[in-house]
């Protein structure tokens with residue numbers, strides 16, 4: 001908590017008669033603790049306080065203004081109406097402004113974070129206006145003087161730092177989006193910063209990849225230039241990511257601005273040491289850092305050097321694939337995700353690291369294998385893993401603590417987190433040092449952690465924090481007692497003084513009791529009177545009469561007690577309060593000193609925090625691999641996709657919980673071989689497990705490339721540069737596109753972007769339109785992927801005709817989901833067999849699903865007729881001119897190119913005048 005906030009705890013207008021009714025409060029707080037604005041007196045002209053409120057509000061029109069008044073943050077006017085409804089708290093009306101009632105609601109300061117979190121989750125942004133001086137000081141300026149207030153912080157979804165406002169196991173990115181270039185050359189540059197941890201990422205995407213890239217980063221808030229809100233691509237991608245959109249003026253996006261801000265942030269004269277930055281990077285960085293400055297009131301978060309996520313080094317996963325695979329976000333609230341199935345981390349930072357690897361699988365087989373080596377080492381040495389994980393459970397979230405300290409929003413608890421984190425890190429480093437297996441990643445982690453165990457600066461800092469802090473430290477700096485006895489002689493002296501005064505106080509009470517003969521006389525303390533002497537009303541006369549009346553001065557008479565003071569008690573009180581105040585001030589000075597010492601080692605601490613996160617992530621992956629029998633995949637640059645006994649990580653766990661067993665299935669796609677299939681057509685009845693089979697293979701690719709073991713008995717994966725998966729319904733009715741249109745748009749995206757190295761997984765392509773159209777489209781798409789793209793792929797279909805493709809396409813093959821018939825019903829075996837399915841069993845599946853008997857019987861009858869070549873109302877004529885019913889040779893035909901193409905091929909464009917070019921264009925179009 002900031003020092004500003006501590007100073008402003010005193011209430012401003014004690015005893016104000018317009019104090020609102022306590023029942024109107026969201027929490028039961030006595031009315032006297034809640035000050036009321038002098039403005040809300042029934043005047044029509046703005047009172048000084050309301051004038052101040054309106055002034056602050058006018059500067060922050062887009063934010064709900066939390067206006068500090070004593071122990072409450074009050075909201076007025078429209079803000080109050082919106083907040084009361086969003087928070088479900090009572091809206092009151094107090095006083096008038098311009099003749100109208102002023103709506104008001106409020107939240108207690110002590111619980112403000114909870115209320116703010118609710119508002120942020122509902123898409124609001126909050127400006128926090130604090131009292132910037134002690135109300136007593138304001139009073140001295142005159143009866144009408146208003147306590148100085150101003151906004152000390154803007155709270156937006158992407159700039160949160162408090163644990164209460166954040167999700168612990170997830171990064172909270174603020175991203176700025178800069179569009180550079182025109183038409184087909186347009187690039188979107190993204191600068192993203194998690195100010196709660198200091199992680200700073202740069203990336204870029206083409207227009208078609210932007211949606212997937214934003215879903216990968218999952219920012220909480222996206223900054224976009226106002227004049228780009230009209231740009232369909234950025235707006236649609238930003239909205240689909242689920243982030244809050246914050247438009248900024250175009251002036252905030254500038255190359256020079258970005259360069260300046262970056263140099264300032266890292267205190268460097270030239271950017272060379274930080275990396276290479278394109279214009280687009282700098283424009284995005286400029287807007288990002290401007291917004292950070294704006295919301296943090298100039299305080300700098302603990303920035304890590306920007307890390308570039310090179311698209312070429314990642315497996316590209318587009319938005320639709322992310323939605324299909326439910327990597328981290330389920331399509332149905334509460335459903336399992338791949339993340340929830342594989343997450344065995346024990347710290348929030350470890351969970352964030354795991355999530356980051358899962359959403360950004362690598363396309364660099366070298367990095368993947370280094371990660372796998374680390375997982376393998378912790379599988380091999382399970383005792384080491386157990387010990388490390390045991391220690392990690394005690395390691396707090398150092399990066400978030402560091403970030404709060406840097407933003408001057410930290411408390412003793414954050415220093416405690418750094419101490420405990422470094423201590424845990426030291427213990428882990430010692431364990432790793434003693435272990436024989438040392439793959440590169442574990443060695444790196446050990447080095448980062450060991451930096452705080454030696455005799456140098458790092459070690460000195462860790463020891464200093466150990467000596468300085470008590471075991472369990474309080475949350476706020478105003479709560480004294482967190483500096484351990486013996487660390488600072490001055491503080492010990494002041495504490496001694498304060499506590500010895502308390503002994504003197506006890507002695508004084510005993511003396512007064514003996515002098516007056518009132519045995520029950522007590523010395524008490526409250527916030528209004530300070531220390532006082534209290535006796536029961538029956539005994540008050542002893543103190544008020546001679547000879548004691550000279551010593552005891554009467555202060556207050558209550559029904560149950562009479563209170564007095566003495567000069568001696570007043571002097572003692574002043575000594576105690578001074579000593580306590582001095583001790584608190586000394587403690588706060590020591591806090592600041594320790595914070596500075598921590599921040600001096602900011603980079604090394606951030607690295608240690610990252611090392612712990614990495615170890616937790618690797619340990620978690622080793623744990624799940626061992627518990628669930630995953631296998632290390634062979635990952636290389638070949639084009640193999642050879643999986644034996646593959647399983648779906650989430651479905652397997654769900655089945656095991658219910659006492660069932662998952663049937664492992666092979667998938668052999670050899671992209672390079674001439675005859676070994678690179679493309680499989682998967683057929684089988686509904687419910688037989690086709691979707692599961694498709695998904696599990698996509699996930700095995702993702703898991704392998706993120707550096708995890710995979711659910712299979714063996715796996716050889718040649719890295720895929722892009723993964724396309726379209727599985728399950730893709731309705732986008734909200735955006736006015738039918739299932740078929742969505743599917744066709746996505747198919748177009750795949751055909752345009754898949755490469756030879758990609759993995760394409762399609763479920764029921766071509767459905768949602770007339771059978772022949774759908775089948776024709778599916779056929780043509782598969783031919784294209786097979787012949788032109790030459791990627792690896794799996795396609796599930798109910799069009800059995802598609803299985804004939806394998807006869808003609810050398811790299812295509814068929815597999816089917818095995819079923820068996822038993823007593824007029826089908827039994828799903830969930831096993832994948834080589835070859836096409838010969839029947840679809842749709843009618844039997846309908847029966848299993850509970851379709852009424854007579855409907856199933858009639859369907860069987862119609863099916864029999866259809867299979868015999870007749871429709872339910874007479875002969876059925878199938879168009880025989882469909883290419884798929886004739887021999888599918890069209891794609892192999894060596895037709896001469898179209899004459900228009902021929903003319904274009906031989907055309908010398910440079911020799912044409914604009915007029916000639918236009919004429920030619922018209923002529924070609926006509927010919928076409």
Ligand SMILES: Nc1ncnc2c1ncn2[C@@H]1O[C@H](COP(=O)(O)OP(=O)(O)OP(=O)(O)O)[C@@H](O)[C@H]1O
Pocket residue numbers: 651655661662663664665684685686687688689690691692693830831
């Ligand atoms: N390999 C497997 N081992 C055991 N059970 C499985 C397996 N594959 C799928 N199942 C079970 O079968 C159910 C249906 O699977 P899935 O949804 O993949 O079928 P489908 O063929 O895609 O069906 P539809 O065509 O109707 O979408 C799953 O929910 C799962 O419980």
